[in-house]
Amino acid sequence: MAKPLVSGELREIIQPLLPAPKPRRFRNKGRKPLDDRRALTDILFVLKSGIPPY
Numbered sequence: 001m002a003k004p005l006v007s008g009e010l011r012e013i014i015q016p017l018l019p020a021p022k023p024r025r026f027r028n029k030g031r032k033p034l035d036d037r038r039a040l041t042d043i044l045f046v047l048k049s050g051i052p053p054y
Contacts, residue, residue: 006037011037011040
């Protein structure tokens with residue numbers, strides 16, 4: 001298994017800086033929001049590897 005890019009300590013530091021999730025609508029809910037850790041890991045992977053994000 002790969003080493004995680006976001007440690008628990010880093011997540012605790014960054015967590016207060018992230019916006020709170022918006023409440024989902026009753027109808028037409030759309031996509032479920034990603035977990036904060038997963039989104040942050042994806043962003044760091046793109047920045048670290050230099051691949052284009054799209």
